[in-house]
Each structure stands twice: as structure tokens, then as C-alpha cells.
Amino acid sequence: MNAFLDELALSNPQAAAKIDDYVEQYLNGNDGSAPPPEHPISSQVDGELRELRVRFAKTRYRILYRRSGLLVVLLHIFEKNTDKLSARDRELAVRRWVDFKARMGAEPRRPPRAAGRDAPPRSREL
Helix, strand or coil: CHHHHHHHHHHCHHHHHHHHHHHHHHCCCCCCCCCCCCCCCEEEEECCEEEEEEEECCEEEEEEEEEECCEEEEEEEEEECCCCCCHHHHHHHHHHHHHHHHHHCCCCCCCCCCCCCCCCCCCCCC
16 A cells, blocks of 8 residues: 555655545544544445545545554555446455454564673573
8 A cells, every 4th residue: 555655646746645635534533433434535345344535636546444443444545447346456455454453463472582791691491
């Protein structure tokens, strides 16, 4: 998603700024129990998966997202050229959601042990 926005910021900075403004205005800072933005700004895609619609000049951009508690997870952004959402875009968003949930539920990694003279002595018990 960042790569798409970075590229767009170079080629069309006004469009990238408008997308950023829409995310800020309609998604960020809203209470987790607040209803999603109404149609035509946002619409339900499938279950909890929603799309935020941004139009800049004659170009339509879509951001697929889901809410995880108070966090809004932006899953996929693309330029939409057809009336129907492609299965490829929907599947990509679903895969990213599954990956996000797996990483959020993973056991925290143990921090690395200090090295050098300041390192505490290693325990002789193994």
C-alpha cells in the first residue's frame, strides 16, 4: 500500500493528498463503536471488509479496509477502472487481513541478549 501511495505522490501529489485527507477525515480518530462512513464515501464489500471511495478528477481510487478494535487496518489501495470490484483485489485484501491477524496473535519475540562487556553473565543452567 505504501508503494502505491509513494508512487502516486510522485506522479500526482494532489491525488495522494486527497486520499490521505479522506483516510484522516473518515477513518482515523473515530470511536470503534461509531458507524462506518455512509454511502457513497464507503460501502460494505464482504462481511467486515469495506471500501473507502476517493474520486480525484476522473480517477477513482479505492481503499479496502477493516476495523480491528480501535485500529483501522488499510489492506489494499488501487485505481478502480470498472464498476465491479475484481476478485483479485478482494482476495489480496483478505490475505493481508489473515496475515495481519496471524502476526497480531503471534507470541512476542524474546529481546536479544546484550553483548560485550556490559552483558550480564550467562547463566550456567541450560
